[in-house]
Amino acid sequence: KNHIAYKIHQLSSRKAEPFIEVNCGAIPESLFESELFGYEDGAFTGSKKGGKKGYFEAAGNGTLFLDEIGELPLNLQVKLLSVLQNQTLMRIGGTKRIEVNCRIICATNQNLEKMIKERKFREDLYYRINVVKVEIPPLRERKEEIIPLIYEITEQLNRKYQLNTYFTPTMAAWLSQQNWPGNVRELRNYIEKKMITSSGNEIDLDMHEEDTKKESYTQLTKEIPLNDYIETLEKEYIVRMYQKYPSSIKLAEILGISQSTANRKILKYVEQR
Template sequence: MLHEHAELLLRLIIQHTFDEIFITDHLGNVRAVSPSCSDLYGIEAKEILEQNVFALEEAGVLRPSVTALVLKSRDRETLVQQTRTGRTVVVSAFPIFAEDGQLLGTLSFSRDITELEQLKKRNDQVAKTILLFQKEIAELKSKNVQGLYLSNGKMKKVLDLVSKVADLDVTLLLTGESGVGKNRLAHMIHEISERREEPFIEVNCGAIPESLIESELFGYEEGSFTGAKKGGRMGYFESAGHGTLFLDEIAELPLNLQVKFLSVLQNQTVTRVGGNARIRLHCRIICATNQNLEQLVKERRFREDLYYRINVIKIAIPPLRERREEIVSLIYQLTEEFNAKYKMNKQFAPSFVAWMSQQEWPGNVRELRNFIEKAMITSNDLLIELNQELIEEKHVMQEGEAIGFDRYMEAVEKEFITRMYHKYPSSVMLAKQLGISQSTANRKINKYVKNRLVKND
């Protein structure tokens, strides 16, 4: 009876174990094997019974056979196998001896570590990315990829986080007030990632009519609705390929499509309207909103499960009023951008820069950008002076705590002299360009650029 119970227990262990169990006699003939053999080695358990491990090794089923090694060495053996089904398994085999030392057979355990190996490779890739991001960011800065963003103040923390997550395949959520530059930051993330050569597709979820947004995002099959294009059409998820899909104003996505979007994120597949086939998703998804999603969740206007799914990494972009120290540099950067765009060579007078620096910009970078662009286009002068018409155009003067004009003028002068010195790198050239004496130019270079005594050129 005890013997029968032992056999029953052995069969149950072999039947239900998570590991693949393999038992042979002293000649290598298979006496027992667990059902998982099929998944790991591509052969049914009943087909492998009574076969010889040396023959299985020669046939390529076991490559190599750990049991065969044990039969030869009569000692414990452990190695990692790559099976013909594409799985990675670690196998440990042991000799079974009788009390008199006679070899009775072998017992081996195989554990599937495919996912662990993939995770290890992923972690190695992440580690490599983090080590290289500083060099990559430096290279991109030289190409002016960062656009309007500065590497100081509050934006430095944002850029540091962007650098760390750019190459990670996680969904990002960009938040911030309207006009802070969420779309520009999404472009930057794409440009400094390994997907930079792939498409970048930007979709404003609030700008597409509700009746069309499903077919625009997910695509459709031929005949799925009246007017459907012959042959169907890819949606934005498919069109993004291995690139980046940027979904702006994600809070405007209708509730019924939020469910479908959640399924896309969870399964990494998309199904076209009117179709059944699941299409594998390869793009990276970045979402953005200027609304309070937590409040929308409470009001049941945004799905809680979708919120947590897209909020894996949240990057909050501060409004311009919280990084006023960057406004002067933003003005000069925007000026250079529009000069290049419209093939002009215009500059703002220091007093005009100081005035803009003291204004409130509730529309953030977008409002500042639009104001500067219009001022440059409408002005007939190379040096744009502050005038009443432009003041009236702005309509909003600084409110709240007053900041000294002298302090702003000094900041403007420092920025202006630094930039001009980079273009005209000597006191003689700078003095001639600005219409000032060489000694004055020397003094300003010493004060703002080199911060030390500069010899006459």
Template sequence: MAAQNIDEILLKEIITHSFDEIFITDGEGNVLEVSPSCYELYGVDPDQLIGGNVIDLEKKGFLNPSVTALVLRSSQPLTIVQETKAGKKILVSAYPIFKNGSLVRTLSFSRDITEFEKLKERNEQVADTLAIYKREIENIKRLESLLYENSKMTEINSLVSKVANLDVTVLIEGKSGVGKSRIAQLLHNQSVRAKEPFIEVNCGAIPETLFESELFGYDEGAFTGAKRGGKKGYFELAASGTIFLDEIGEMPLNLQVKLLTVLQNRKITRIGGSRVIDINCRIVCASNQSLRKLVDEKKFREDLYYRIDVVKLVIPPLRDRKNEIPTLIHEFVEVFNKKYNITKQFSPEMIDWLCHKDWPGNVRELQNFIEKTLVTSNEDIIQFTPSQQKLQVTNGESSLTSYMESIEKEFIKRMYKKYPTSIALAKALQISQSSANRKIQKYIKKPC
């Protein structure tokens, strides 16, 4: 009996002094014990609850919702966040207690997490604000390459800002490598769709037989080899973001009709499917050819041309915007230094030489040259030398594979001089030793 009294006293002390509010009922939901902190959390005196039933108390609004009542119904532990009449956020965990297979008690613990939730909310607000600032900084960096004395680029930048939040179809024209995809990305980043996907589709790189399935997707069983469950096309993947159809002049005529229908109706149907899917993405198109000329040559549909040529941006070649080159150099150097974990720069003389070149391959050619030069140079500050004039720079016409191999070759040769074993090279490049061996055999041991 004495032991029982000690247990009862101990239970009372635990309930009284617990940091959490403790709430105990019998198997029918009748309240047996409530800790004094109940008043602080819920604004209700414990005496008003003891002896009552949680179902009735829930109806009266004392416990809303009653976690204990939910546990009694499910016989399963449960944790939820409650909001009291006083506006406090309470984390409540309740547990069923069984004896001989019957539910005989429920035990719940409540803790005030109001301040924690406010702090979490403030942190989320700060994170959102930082994300906005980050996007703005990125936008400013991208805009830097457009804000020059060149009146044409100033005009383009102004037009981009005007139409960014208008759901009009934009057509970007310009020679290969002038930076059409950069302008499309800029349009997206300045719009309210910035948080949504930006899907870039090179219409000239998709085989005609796959074009329709890539753009519109397909349902399961649409054709032999179709994926189980089907596949979303680019229009669906773009969701409420932007789809950028680059080199649209390469799109087959029979598919131009279907694209026209999409632009008019804002709906698509997957291959092999019957369900009509509404689309909400913005459509931006680009071409390295004059679409007006292609229309005259009967190689592009006139009705589609007028549908996509609502706002046209014609990007001049890099030779007509040489004031842009120093900023582009700075941007590319920063990107490739980070990519290859190096810290190299171009000397003022070298930058001046780069600014006086014509760059027939435009921005892409400049980018390729900078990447190759940074990777192959042994100097931290890359100086201009007379031999520099003899350098053959790629204009983007060679295949991507051969170009990337040439960069990798020079990079591996330089790194191998510093790390002359396959183990050391693998560790430095963070690749497997077998991969390092293959690259050594390919670029170092064999005649190049």
């Protein structure tokens, strides 16, 4: 969710402005109002001298990403709605209204329509934030994205830990067939664990037989039709090689195939992604 929110920010005219991410479920209710809206000097015991900007002010003309919006208490939902409607806020202990000009992106893994019926989420706030709705299917419903994710995450972690580790096509194909109930976060954690505990640069399936016995990883590659398995491996390899050699001529030369065949595979596996 935060990755998509940040991409929206980066692709917009606000990209040079701040991107502020707030997890509404991680901030104690007693602190949330001061964190979100800020406070003036001496507003309460223990307040910072000179006061403090809240997240809305800190975002400026940028983007404020409110993750887990369904965790926001009802009394704070009212105040958030007021800010969104009036596009102004007032710090705790303040008397001056401050204009708000940031983009608001909200995210949740809860069913807000159900929460409205249960009177746990305000209907008016729901319609205020539900302007452009983007639904992110679970990773198990978009398995074609797993292999590219594996190589993107591996590249990031190689830079982070100064490694040169990689997953073999067989291991990547096996990973792409798992359900990943924890979605991208679970996939990333699994990859990170394997990379930092591996004794060599190559991570292959036969090195991690214990994983195939776990209940959360029951869909083994042997259950996949052979043609599907071969196509998964071919797609992963073509996509990876094309990223390295973005030319049908060079790709054909590297793979030892004709340029027309290379063009067909690029069209099938790369341009239709």
